[in-house]
Amino acid sequence: MPFQSSYFKADFFKVLANPTRIQILDSLRDGEMCVNDIAGWLEIPSSSVSQQLAILRNHNFVTTRKRGNQVFYRLRDPAICLVLEAALVVFNNHLVQLRDTLEQME
Numbered sequence: 001m002p003f004q005s006s007y008f009k010a011d012f013f014k015v016l017a018n019p020t021r022i023q024i025l026d027s028l029r030d031g032e033m034c035v036n037d038i039a040g041w042l043e044i045p046s047s048s049v050s051q052q053l054a055i056l057r058n059h060n061f062v063t064t065r066k067r068g069n070q071v072f073y074r075l076r077d078p079a080i081c082l083v084l085e086a087a088l089v090v091f092n093n094h095l096v097q098l099r100d101t102l103e104q105m106e
Helices: 002-015 019-027 035-042 046-058 080-105
Strands: 062-067 070-075
Touching: 019 035, 019 046, 019 080, 035 046, 035 070, 046 062, 046 070
Parallel strands: none
Antiparallel strands: 062 070
């Protein structure tokens, strides 16, 4: 079973390897949004957002709800926010270590 888990994790992090997809997931933290709202929030073309949302949807990161001709996207599992927060903690720790190293060099 750990073998299958490793493949899931690798695929999971491949999806997260795109900064735009991470920004889209961040935009959905507070609830569902449509493509145009996400595109406006990120200040990128809606076609780019749609392309990345398709990947997120195919990998079960987001789900959809249709109202009229609009499709609303939301996080399938809010626990993804915990993963993104953990990555931010690791990043901040790395910055602190770099700062400390630079201070020691001075």
